[in-house]
Amino acid sequence: MNSIDLIEIRKALICLLSIVVVCLPLSAATADDTGAPDVLFIVVDDMNDWISLLDPKAPINTPNLERLAKRGMLFSRAYCASPACNPSRVAALTGLRPTTTGVYGNKTDWRGAVPYRKTIMQNFIAAGYDVRGAGKIFHHHLDGAFHDDDSFQDFQHLHPQQYPPQKLNGAPEYGSRNTDWGHWPNRVEDSIDYHTASYCVRALSGPPGERPMFLACGIYKPHSPFFAPAEYHRAYDEIGLPARKPDDWHDLPLGAASLMRKTKWFWQGMINVEKNREGSYQDFVRAYAACTSFADVQIGRVLDALDNSPRRDNTIVILWSDHGFHLGEKDHIEKFALWEKSNHIPFIVVAPGVTKPGSRCDRPVDMTALYPTLLALCGLPTDAKCDGHNLMPLLRDPNAKWDRPALMTYRRCNHAVRSARWRYIRYEDGSEELYDHDADPNEWYNLADDERYSGVIASHKKWLPTTEAKQSPDLKRRRPKTEAGR
Ligand SMILES: [Ca+2]
Ligand SMILES: [Ca+2]
Incomplete structure (x- = not known):
């Protein structure tokens, strides 16, 4: 038999196998027969790095995140792909950067920008998984419009955001109801995150079905409004304030001032509030800490349910935050913003049989890696066009060779490159910042104009994107409801 015959026979066998797989019920093709792992996919909103998970000296306690990390690998230098909900989540859930999709803003119509790109959830649906979940997975505005997508056909309906009857922070001149903070609600059962966690607890508590499960848990806190029941605030009575340097902005380039123009008022407004009502700034910081603890506790309920489930030892758990948050650092x-605090995130991967319990990886990674990594972990086909890089080598060996830095983009043509030691930022106008995290973890001293660092800048600049997609249009109207009604 010659080699052409062999190729033809192989083609015929593949064709026959494809027909058999297509004709089989999904459960027979994938689930118990293959021992496919379940996936618990947890995403939190705006959780920064001032947490005990990432820094034992940090004041915000996250014991449940720490116990999750003990089961797998903590990435100590993980970064979002973009410091805003929509572009960050789209990049993570599609594996495509803003510079590829044109999704740069919170209002960009991401599905319009990439109509045929399968999300992580759609890949798992195609592989026969039971894909469901609750809470905030993609960003949404216009009453959940961004969720009108095949990814969410079996998800719980979003609970609408609720507010107390009036603002609570005592500063009527500061922001809107959406930037408010205070003690609310009285009962944890009245929060969206409680319901999201309860949905996941129920899903994990049931007997395993015929198909493997992909369960998404989208926790809203600590995103604004910074509301949590009173006891969560009281736990941080003694919390201090983040480190700041007077006149920190004096060495920033014009590009930074231009990018930050629209959000400057949040800090300036806080200074004015503090002048009128001393202690308001600390109340605000306390409220953010309270909301972070609240998120941690709800995640703990989900982890308890996993621990009590027969799924426990065959479930891949991913936890990540869509970006960080500045609490007054750098004014x-x-x-x-493209600085560290807005981009540095908690990121944990528990992959039974792959990650070593309690391991830690210090390599810089960004969340475009989620897509190829999760598909690879579950043996699903990956797409060659993906912008993200598979983290499997690092999951197996946290010290494996990894030359690649993390890349962040905020609005078109503004980027940050983060290596193990340096953060390099280049703005749309070409102006730059460079920070040495070994000597200056607060990013107070911009070294970009110092000739001695031209080599460092060159070695980071080469990672900037070479093409930048045009800004895709915003979603102006709610998409028509799908049959699933999301
Ligand atoms: Ca967010
Ligand atoms: Ca400075």
């Missing part, structure tokens, strides 16, 4: 409150 900035909000995300929407």
